[in-house]
Amino acid sequence: MGSLSLLRQGRIRGGKRLPCVVVRGYGHGVAKLPTIYDVAEAAGVAPSTVSRAFSRPGRVNSETAQRIRDVAADLGYRTNPLARGLSTARTMTIGLVIADITNPVYAEIMRGAQIAAADAGYTMLLADTQGSGPRERESVERAMPLVEGIVLASSRMSDSAIRMAAKQKPLVVLNRAVVDVPSVVTDNPRGARRAAEHLGGLGHEVITYVAGPEASWADGMRWRALREVELELGLKVRRIGPFPPTVRGGVRAAQELSKHPTSAVIAYNDQLAIGLMRGLASMGARVPEDVSVVGFDNIFGSDLVTPGLTTIAAPLRVQGTTAVKNLLALVGGASSTTGKAVVLPTRLVVRASTAQRSRKRTAPTWGTTTVSGPASKSARRTSAGAR
Amino acid sequence: MGSLSLLRQGRIRGGKRLPCVVVRGYGHGVAKLPTIYDVAEAAGVAPSTVSRAFSRPGRVNSETAQRIRDVAADLGYRTNPLARGLSTARTMTIGLVIADITNPVYAEIMRGAQIAAADAGYTMLLADTQGSGPRERESVERAMPLVEGIVLASSRMSDSAIRMAAKQKPLVVLNRAVVDVPSVVTDNPRGARRAAEHLGGLGHEVITYVAGPEASWADGMRWRALREVELELGLKVRRIGPFPPTVRGGVRAAQELSKHPTSAVIAYNDQLAIGLMRGLASMGARVPEDVSVVGFDNIFGSDLVTPGLTTIAAPLRVQGTTAVKNLLALVGGASSTTGKAVVLPTRLVVRASTAQRSRKRTAPTWGTTTVSGPASKSARRTSAGAR
DNA sequence: CAACAGATGGCAACCGGTTGCCGAAACGGC
DNA sequence: GCCGTTTCGGCAACCGGTTGCCATCTGTTG
Numbered sequence: 001m002g003s004l005s006l007l008r009q010g011r012i013r014g015g016k017r018l019p020c021v022v023v024r025g026y027g028h029g030v031a032k033l034p035t036i037y038d039v040a041e042a043a044g045v046a047p048s049t050v051s052r053a054f055s056r057p058g059r060v061n062s063e064t065a066q067r068i069r070d071v072a073a074d075l076g077y078r079t080n081p082l083a084r085g086l087s088t089a090r091t092m093t094i095g096l097v098i099a100d101i102t103n104p105v106y107a108e109i110m111r112g113a114q115i116a117a118a119d120a121g122y123t124m125l126l127a128d129t130q131g132s133g134p135r136e137r138e139s140v141e142r143a144m145p146l147v148e149g150i151v152l153a154s155s156r157m158s159d160s161a162i163r164m165a166a167k168q169k170p171l172v173v174l175n176r177a178v179v180d181v182p183s184v185v186t187d188n189p190r191g192a193r194r195a196a197e198h199l200g201g202l203g204h205e206v207i208t209y210v211a212g213p214e215a216s217w218a219d220g221m222r223w224r225a226l227r228e229v230e231l232e233l234g235l236k237v238r239r240i241g242p243f244p245p246t247v248r249g250g251v252r253a254a255q256e257l258s259k260h261p262t263s264a265v266i267a268y269n270d271q272l273a274i275g276l277m278r279g280l281a282s283m284g285a286r287v288p289e290d291v292s293v294v295g296f297d298n299i300f301g302s303d304l305v306t307p308g309l310t311t312i313a314a315p316l317r318v319q320g321t322t323a324v325k326n327l328l329a330l331v332g333g334a335s336s337t338t339g340k341a342v343v344l345p346t347r348l349v350v351r352a353s354t355a356q357r358s359r360k361r362t363a364p365t366w367g368t369t370t371v372s373g374p375a376s377k378s379a380r381r382t383s384a385g386a387r
Numbered sequence: 388m389g390s391l392s393l394l395r396q397g398r399i400r401g402g403k404r405l406p407c408v409v410v411r412g413y414g415h416g417v418a419k420l421p422t423i424y425d426v427a428e429a430a431g432v433a434p435s436t437v438s439r440a441f442s443r444p445g446r447v448n449s450e451t452a453q454r455i456r457d458v459a460a461d462l463g464y465r466t467n468p469l470a471r472g473l474s475t476a477r478t479m480t481i482g483l484v485i486a487d488i489t490n491p492v493y494a495e496i497m498r499g500a501q502i503a504a505a506d507a508g509y510t511m512l513l514a515d516t517q518g519s520g521p522r523e524r525e526s527v528e529r530a531m532p533l534v535e536g537i538v539l540a541s542s543r544m545s546d547s548a549i550r551m552a553a554k555q556k557p558l559v560v561l562n563r564a565v566v567d568v569p570s571v572v573t574d575n576p577r578g579a580r581r582a583a584e585h586l587g588g589l590g591h592e593v594i595t596y597v598a599g600p601e602a603s604w605a606d607g608m609r610w611r612a613l614r615e616v617e618l619e620l621g622l623k624v625r626r627i628g629p630f631p632p633t634v635r636g637g638v639r640a641a642q643e644l645s646k647h648p649t650s651a652v653i654a655y656n657d658q659l660a661i662g663l664m665r666g667l668a669s670m671g672a673r674v675p676e677d678v679s680v681v682g683f684d685n686i687f688g689s690d691l692v693t694p695g696l697t698t699i700a701a702p703l704r705v706q707g708t709t710a711v712k713n714l715l716a717l718v719g720g721a722s723s724t725t726g727k728a729v730v731l732p733t734r735l736v737v738r739a740s741t742a743q744r745s746r747k748r749t750a751p752t753w754g755t756t757t758v759s760g761p762a763s764k765s766a767r768r769t770s771a772g773a774r
Numbered sequence: 775c776a777a778c779a780g781a782t783g784g785c786a787a788c789c790g791g792t793t794g795c796c797g798a799a800a801c802g803g804c
Numbered sequence: 805g806c807c808g809t810t811t812c813g814g815c816a817a818c819c820g821g822t823t824g825c826c827a828t829c830t831g832t833t834g
Contacts, residue, residue: 083820306693
């Protein structure tokens, strides 16, 4: 005991160390958590031995180790990730940076990421950048020293800024490709193509693409893919936008669309598509009879709207888990060159928002015609009590 | 310089410290971040002075401080939260523990929490417990040493476990009341009462409450409030369940409901209500003509379904911000006794899922009758392509 | 019985900031 | 010109683990 108490003596502020189970009478008494020094003293060994008993099993005698573990459990000891992280840079934490937490797309991605992280014993730091590039940079910088790696979901930062960040810590981008940075994307070209084929197969000849944010990498991919399919499938593809990728944005898009109506629309994402359908309904256009609508992502709610939304489903949860798994592989020392871009497959989900093109009239008339009572009434009622 | 280099000499592994802007040729070169020692050397002052220049402005000469800040900015220095946290326990991080990230209710709460945290310069650690109590305990324990405080949103832990945790760190519970632990709840009794009044006002005399998870505190509050209102408003209130608080759970509830149909239903939450409406539709019952449905929470999507869902709106985002603000107040030293439970107001949002009770028939017949083509067709179509 | 290898545990120097205390310098008052 | 105050920067001891190196102890082998 003599040597041990001497050892700690110099480190104690000026008196006895508080017992660990201290409980103040009220509120959050900030009870001091036990440390390896407490465990060491209680087990009659050196702090370093306690440390090794946990982080380097086999390095200490198995009996000693067991005794230490018992004492530790008894005291309720848990290794402090801060302290460990300081000296080893292993914080068992990864960062997930997201443009908009409330976007249902990211809900599933987060869930997937969380599961993969938890499976590996990692904790997740979450940053919502509210769609702002500067805020995103700030978040990344702030998180950098805390985490072992970062997943950027739909980053708004520039390629060079991302590459810069990727030099400091392992980093994986999601839904975007950046040269020299490992990424996980969905097969946007194929998805867009499938959507176009589906509509073409239903007899539609002109398709309007309702664009999302210009900064979105996926938007560019989807639009480009549609352009490429244009000739091949003998379709005509137009584009309107950009619009904010929200239900509200979709309503605005409907107004824009009414200026140059087409019988088929592909929207950048489901929220836009849903807003579009609502906008169309309020203007008296029927979906799918007058206009067929296809979205992207298959978010929660896309099967709940009426009519159910035909959409290109992305494997959202898998995106999250894949990104985190790849990130952890990098953290574990894998060379980033091995996993260029992982491309995950998409799937066309056909619901009720798409239908055979009506041949009865060549030019849609819904932009000017008024439809019978029920439609406009229901449109009015469902929009009551805006959120 | 002599004294400075001597000072650091003992701390350097065995050679010169690497320049900070080192960039390896490939991948995440794990470039060493500059420390206060680097800044100190570059600015010709002691490390402690650099530290004070940032954390204790006014303590150092303003010119010196400015010079230090310039040098620091030049080197790209950022204080390492780990190191700071280790000695001061101020990690500028709070933990948010959530039962189910994919639940749209929590999406808004998370957003609110995130905003409040970011406003105060805090980072958010997120833990999804996937509805499991043990996993929740584990998350809380793991997060404890990393964060300055914790918000438990809809905890599944026992009251005593929560109180225990609250003794270690500042803690706020959301959507639940625990004795001696500060909490933020919505006014469930008033909300339930408003829902009942609304339905009563529409002529409904018997209301079925579709219960959510038994472990849910809010579920108990809502049911209890309905029981209390029963006599007062001259209504009859029944209860079925519990059901999982999901769309799927709602579909199951519809089957259960069909055994003892009522003209009005209040569901534990919107997901359940939405599922219920779908289930009813597939069985040929019309909402709101045959059955009026009211939900809770006003989640994303509740205004998108057809008919739009009448619901008791909770100020979700405000719940998140309030919880975090209160938590940060506690962290800042406020006595936890000051803010017992904060009760936030709810609001009835009337949409199309509730209507005057049809007096034409006294007993609902939809359990056995088949309804005309369109209804069943649309029901079939919208359920295609399940997610 | 000496020499040697392997197993174990302790020492002490880190990781990067923070902060109580001290001494030097600058300043003001008489 | 002397003495009491500030102001300001440095020293060194923390925070709680980790780990290279060394000392000791044990069991082997020649």
